[in-house]
Amino acid sequence: MQSITIRRPDDWHLHLRDGAMLEGVIGDTSRTFARAIIMPNLVPPVVTTSDAAAYRERIMKALPAGHRFQPLMTLYLTEHTSPDDVEEGKKSGLITAVKLYPAGATTNSHGGVRDMEKSMPVLERMAKIGLPLCVHGEVTTPEVDIFDREAVFIETVLDPLRRRLPELKVTMEHVTTSDGIDYIKAAKDNLAGSITTHHLIINRNAILVGGIRPHYYCLPVAKRETHRVALRAAATGADPRFFLGTDSAPHIDPLKECACGCAGIYTSINTMSCLAHVFEEEDALERLEAFASLNGPAWYGLPPNEERITLSRQAEPVFFPAKVETGAGSVTVFDPMFPLHWEVTA
Numbered sequence: 420m421q422s423i424t425i426r427r428p429d430d431w432h433l434h435l436r437d438g439a440m441l442e443g444v445i446g447d448t449s450r451t452f453a454r455a456i457i458m459p460n461l462v463p464p465v466v467t468t469s470d471a472a473a474y475r476e477r478i479m480k481a482l483p484a485g486h487r488f489q490p491l492m493t494l495y496l497t498e499h500t501s502p503d504d505v506e507e508g509k510k511s512g513l514i515t516a517v518k519l520y521p522a523g524a525t526t527n528s529h530g531g532v533r534d535m536e537k538s539m540p541v542l543e544r545m546a547k548i549g550l551p552l553c554v555h556g557e558v559t560t561p562e563v564d565i566f567d568r569e570a571v572f573i574e575t576v577l578d579p580l581r582r583r584l585p586e587l588k589v590t591m592e593h594v595t596t597s598d599g600i601d602y603i604k605a606a607k608d609n610l611a612g613s614i615t616t617h618h619l620i621i622n623r624n625a626i627l628v629g630g631i632r633p634h635y636y637c638l639p640v641a642k643r644e645t646h647r648v649a650l651r652a653a654a655t656g657a658d659p660r661f662f663l664g665t666d667s668a669p670h671i672d673p674l675k676e677c678a679c680g681c682a683g684i685y686t687s688i689n690t691m692s693c694l695a696h697v698f699e700e701e702d703a704l705e706r707l708e709a710f711a712s713l714n715g716p717a718w719y720g721l722p723p724n725e726e727r728i729t730l731s732r733q734a735e736p737v738f739f740p741a742k743v744e745t746g747a748g749s750v751t752v753f754d755p756m757f758p759l760h761w762e763v764t765a
């Protein structure tokens with residue numbers, strides 16, 4: 420197949436940051452994607468509905484002329500989040516989901532939740548009004564090995580929460596293990612999972628073999644090959660509970676290339692090219708539309724986009740810059756380590 424036309428995709432997990440970084444990166448998403456769930460882990464985080472309204476305005480202002488893009492706003496769950504504010508946010512149409520960061524689990528998560536008990540009133544309200552909870556599904560217990568943190572989270576946090584509040588809709592974001600995939604598949608209802616572009620392409624060797632490569636470091640950290648294979652099977656398979664959330668997470672290069680580098684991989688600019696490559700490799704190009712454009716809206720109760728994009732396979736590799744220059748500094752673009760031949764052409 421030399422070209423494929425699909426509904427315009429959405430990104431169900433995206434970091435846009437703020438200020439000069441926001442201005443520098445937003446176009447890479449809005450050029451191709453119609454909507455994105457915007458992560459609230461700014462410094463300080465987006466905690467209240469009025470924070471989210473102000474952030475949404477900054478995003479719309481940063482949007483390049485001529486781009487049509489709808490940011491779907493989220494709130495950063497804290498132990499003090501007000502159930503009424505959350506309900507107000509949903510009612511007004513501003514808030515699409517609330518995000519749980521276990522405190523210390525990832526970039527800018529120190530204000531997250533330490534004691535789930537304290538967040539129960541909000542979670543109960545969300546279950547009642549049908550507002551989804553997006554989770555960064557890793558425990559932060561120092562004794563737990565970093566490669567096991569997702570599996571232990573499922574067992575010790577997520578499963579107990581879902582048993583206690585079965586009506587709560589939960590998105591397990593950036594699933595990185597076969598444990599996560601199996602857990603979602605086994606669920607009766609109210610559970611779905613997003614998968615990133617990079618976790619379909621790299622395993623942990625990319626970070627560690629032949630030298631330490633900070634631009635492949637993200638959280639949850641890439642796991643061993645068997646897990647990547649399971650993620651690919653889920654993304655290209657028929658289960659509609661798996662969909663794209665790029666987790667494109669820009670950091671300026673000096674904060675990645677140092678003794679204690681930040682977690683996050685920037686994929687907004689080449690995600691659809693990478694995905695077409697992966698789906699072609701899996702002989703599943705006809706399933707790309709479900710993963711990138713249909714399953715996500717269905718889960719969030721939104722209509723799929725009416726516009727279409729076309730991806731075409733070029734004879735010569737398609738050019739992407741190694742770095743995106745922003746007013747905040749340069750951001751290294753995800754290198755899939757193979758030439759990309761698919762290009763969004765319309």
Ligand SMILES: NC(=O)N[C@@H](CC(=O)O)C(=O)O
Nearest residue numbers: 434525526637638668682683
């Ligand atoms: N994925 C990452 O490695 N980093 C994200 C945070 C997150 O999604 O966990 C970031 O904000 O940089």
Ligand SMILES: [Zn+2]
Nearest residue numbers: 525555638639
């Ligand atoms: Zn995360």
Ligand SMILES: [Zn+2]
Nearest residue numbers: 434458666668
């Ligand atoms: Zn993220």
